[in-house]
């Protein structure tokens with residue numbers, strides 16, 4: 086996992102929990118660099134699993150809730166750090182439709198060896214989009230948080246229904262059905 090994700094996670098813990106909590110979860114996790122990450126470096130994904138699980142122990146908040154929360158937060162940070170990747174989109178469906186073939190492709194150029202999930206989607210009308218997440222890293226909670234952050238960013242009124250699909254080998258598959266509220270964008 087890229088260092089930018091670790092750095093943003095640790096910054097979020099410092100500002101939304103405390104600097105002490107951040108220190109404690111770093112100390113109690115087995116980390117290759119003792120918590121010093123560079124944005125473009127690549128580090129074992131397991132380190133993020135350890136950090137989040139130790140934060141859960143410290144705070145009593147569940148791992149899925151923490152990952153979702155972090156995803157919501159990180160979407161807003163991505164918009165700040167990489168405005169050129171997000172500002173060409175004007176709504177949730179257009180951004181999500183471009184995630185696999187445009188946004189994450191550009192991410193891969195900027196951050197070499199990024200380990201990205203794959204997404205497929207179907208959109209039959211302006212109200213509904215079905216979006217399927219697939220990844221060996223099994224971070225559907227994080228994906229959900231990013232989608233929620235995206236909805237908040239565009240100030241849309243939308244519900245998300247989530248269904249876990251049967252795994253394929255090491256990969257977890259999760260289906261997100263996004264439905265615009267009836268009166269949204271009317």
Ligand code: HEM
Pocket residue numbers: 086087088089090160163164167170171181184188189192196198199200201202203220221222223224225227228229231232235
């Ligand atoms: C709602 C939109 C988005 C969703 C649902 C999404 C989903 C994800 C997920 C779930 C991961 C974790 C890796 C995995 O599960 O295999 C990930 C990684 C990542 N994404 Fe996205 N993403 C979104 C938008 C963006 C944007 C706008 C950017 C940058 C401008 C971005 C940059 C990254 C980066 C840098 C990583 C880390 C890759 C690594 O650690 O190797 N994503 N994304």
